[in-house]
Amino acid sequence: MNIPSNQDTIAAIATGAGEAAIAIVRLSGPESFAIADRIFECQPPKPSQRPPRTFVFGHVLDQDALSANGAASRIDEALLLFFRAPNSFTRQDVVEFQCHGGNIAAQRIYRTLLAQGARPAAPGEFTRRAFLNGRIDLVKAEAVIDMIKAQTQRAATVALEQLAGSLSRSIEDIYANIMSVLAELEARLDFPDDDLPPFEKKHWQPALSHSVATIEKLLSTWDQGRRVRHGAVVVIAGCVNAGKSTLLNALLGQERAIVSSQPGTTRDSIEEGFELNGIPIRLVDTAGYRQTGCGIEKQGMARSDHLRRSADALIYVIDASEPLRELDCLNLAEAPLERTALVFNKIDLGIRVNRADYPSVPDVFTNLTVPDEGAEPVKKIIADLLDCQSDVAAGTTLIGERHRDLLNRTYISLDEAKSLLAMDEASQVPAAIVLREALSYLDECLGRTFNDTLLDTVFSKFCIGK
Numbered sequence: 371m372n373i374p375s376n377q378d379t380i381a382a383i384a385t386g387a388g389e390a391a392i393a394i395v396r397l398s399g400p401e402s403f404a405i406a407d408r409i410f411e412c413q414p415p416k417p418s419q420r421p422p423r424t425f426v427f428g429h430v431l432d433q434d435a436l437s438a439n440g441a442a443s444r445i446d447e448a449l450l451l452f453f454r455a456p457n458s459f460t461r462q463d464v465v466e467f468q469c470h471g472g473n474i475a476a477q478r479i480y481r482t483l484l485a486q487g488a489r490p491a492a493p494g495e496f497t498r499r500a501f502l503n504g505r506i507d508l509v510k511a512e513a514v515i516d517m518i519k520a521q522t523q524r525a526a527t528v529a530l531e532q533l534a535g536s537l538s539r540s541i542e543d544i545y546a547n548i549m550s551v552l553a554e555l556e557a558r559l560d561f562p563d564d565d566l567p568p569f570e571k572k573h574w575q576p577a578l579s580h581s582v583a584t585i586e587k588l589l590s591t592w593d594q595g596r597r598v599r600h601g602a603v604v605v606i607a608g609c610v611n612a613g614k615s616t617l618l619n620a621l622l623g624q625e626r627a628i629v630s631s632q633p634g635t636t637r638d639s640i641e642e643g644f645e646l647n648g649i650p651i652r653l654v655d656t657a658g659y660r661q662t663g664c665g666i667e668k669q670g671m672a673r674s675d676h677l678r679r680s681a682d683a684l685i686y687v688i689d690a691s692e693p694l695r696e697l698d699c700l701n702l703a704e705a706p707l708e709r710t711a712l713v714f715n716k717i718d719l720g721i722r723v724n725r726a727d728y729p730s731v732p733d734v735f736t737n738l739t740v741p742d743e744g745a746e747p748v749k750k751i752i753a754d755l756l757d758c759q760s761d762v763a764a765g766t767t768l769i770g771e772r773h774r775d776l777l778n779r780t781y782i783s784l785d786e787a788k789s790l791l792a793m794d795e796a797s798q799v800p801a802a803i804v805l806r807e808a809l810s811y812l813d814e815c816l817g818r819t820f821n822d823t824l825l826d827t828v829f830s831k832f833c834i835g836k
């Protein structure tokens with residue numbers, strides 16, 4: 371992406387396509403009011419003369435399509451909303467057109483804005499301007515996209531907290547801590563003749579250890595953050611007829627997959643969305659394993675293998691009313707055991723399995739003829755595997771991939787600085803350099819230093835109009 375300038379006027383349709391009550395077309399930049407004056411017909415005063423943060427009703431005109439009497443034709447009736455720099459999202463002049471939804475009005479208004487000199491906005495460019503103009507830091511800008519992409523209430527709460535500054539504040543605190551140590555250290559290095567007391571452990575140990583602890587705590591939220599933002603894949607596998615499809619239906623609370631006593635009923639994988647403690651989950655029922663089977667079924671089994679390997683959690687269903695099955699053992703030998711749980715099903719028919727024959731991973735015994743009762747302990751075991759036992763316990767500050775990378779580097783630098791400072795006085799100069807490095811990672815995290823590639827990566831994930 372090549373963003374030409376932060377100083378021209380950009381336009382975009384900010385709402386989704388399709389039938390809807392209203393649509394919003396947005397303008398941001400120095401020409402916003404001049405353009406609005408030209409294409410908006412309303413009671414005087416004209417838009418540019420009106421007070422900011424107000425709105426006015428009127429008609430949007432197409433200056434290129436003249437009606438019979440030579441006047442510009444009306445595109446739609448609309449409400450115009452204005453914000454004046456710097457009191458707007460982008461800190462520029464912003465005009466928003468609220469017109470009728472659907473496929474025509476917003477598109478025509480948008481094209482008219484372009485004809486009047488606006489440039490099509492790139493994905494996330496409004497938020498990019500908010501960032502470049504100092505309204506929000508990069509961590510907050512990332513929260514905007516998280517909010518738009520949130521699939522669960524929990525994800526939205528996390529995004530809102532981040533937008534309000536929870537993560538930024540934590541990072542700023544770490545920064546301030548390191549800075550205080552560095553200031554003490556550099557004062558002594560830069561002015562050795564001043565009568566400062568020697569730089570001792572008490573000057574750096576508490577502050578740096580506190581920073582390290584805060585970073586560790588933040589890093590420990592990454593896994594949760596990834597799952598809350600991007601969801602998790604939970605795969606149900608096992609031999610034919612073990613009750614996999616019955617389990618899928620029980621977990622979903624709906625008859626999604628065909629359940630039958632005929633072995634090999636599910637030949638392709640079946641997927642459905644499902645929410646567990648604030649985590650969006652893709653639940654996948656797979657084709658069952660058996661020795662024989664036709665070509666289609668073998669293809670299904672190969673697909674099961676692939677899914678099983680890529681799953682965040684694997685729920686392996688076993689018919690507990692029968693003794694050990696060779697095939698189960700073979701399958702489990704290849705399973706990712708650290709993220710696998712066993713469901714011993716059909717216990718209403720008696721239990722003939724010997725638990726000791728199977729790997730020691732979390733397990734649960736179920737009778738899925740009573741779907742709700744059967745599903746509850748399985749949900750719990752999935753939550754354990756995904757480490758999402760409750761949606762509140764983990765807190766609302768959850769770091770993302772980019773933060774993780776930079777916090778990791780900060781952590782390594784702090785570790786190194788601590789070792790250096792614990793050595794002799796000669797190590798103070800390299801320690802100061804390493805501490806500066808740590809600060810630079812935090813600067814990058816907050817977006818105080820950046821380059822275009824970084825911004826392109828962050829903002830390309832946005833939709834147009836945001």
Ligand SMILES: Nc1nc2c(ncn2[C@@H]2O[C@H](COP(=O)(O)OP(=O)(O)O)[C@@H](O)[C@H]2O)c(=O)[nH]1
Pocket residue numbers: 608609610611612613614615616617628629630631632633634635636658715716717718719736737738739
């Ligand atoms: N008695 C009993 N039958 C079950 C249980 N769970 C599933 N079944 C039955 O076992 C058969 C196979 O179930 P299904 O879910 O299609 O198995 P899949 O091949 O693993 O998907 C069906 O007739 C189900 O009704 C259970 O807990 N107890």
Ligand SMILES: [Mg+2]
Pocket residue numbers: 614615616627628635636656658
């Ligand atoms: Mg099935």
